[in-house]
Amino acid sequence: MPRRSLLAGAMLTLAATASIATAAVDVAGVSFEDSSNVAAQSLTLNGAGVRTRIMFKVYAMGLYLPQRTDTPTAIQNLPGSKRIRIVTLRDLGTDQFIDALIEGLKKNHPPEALASIQPSIDAFRNAMLTLKEAPKGTEVLIDWIPGGGTRLTVGGTRRGDDIPDERFYAALLRIWLGEQPADNDLKKRLLGSAT
Incomplete structure (x- = not known):
């Protein structure tokens, strides 16, 4: 009888460990699954965090990559599909949202680089x-699809045509992972740091 109890206990421990390994990450009440699929490629959650501005939580964000990596340069050079997943944590006007993205682009690129994209x-x-x-x-999903381009999907609906210039997706990533990121704590979390 004790042997069965030990076996049952071991199985429960393994089951609990497996469920922890595949559990979603909760960020400010938003669930980020450990994996996602883009263009038939399985991606792994590299990190997730919250964008705050003047003490207000603006959005939760997760970065999905073909494999985990912890440096912006490695992320930029990683081949394959990529996904930025953003879920708003407050009501935003889209002009407000896009203006913040463009400001992030300006902070992390010289004028000639911006002009080229x-x-x-x-x-x-x-x-x-x-x-x-x-x-x-x-x-908001911002996907990089090799051979296709940057694809924007909002609320489950595709918006606009795919943007084929790969430099543009790399530029978008620099908004959060560049030298002057939108949020330093968010950058650390997207790079896989819990602190």
């Missing part, structure tokens, strides 16, 4: 502005 910035901005607002709980 301006058509992509304009296309992304126009796709976002087809929405008037992003109420609390709006999901």
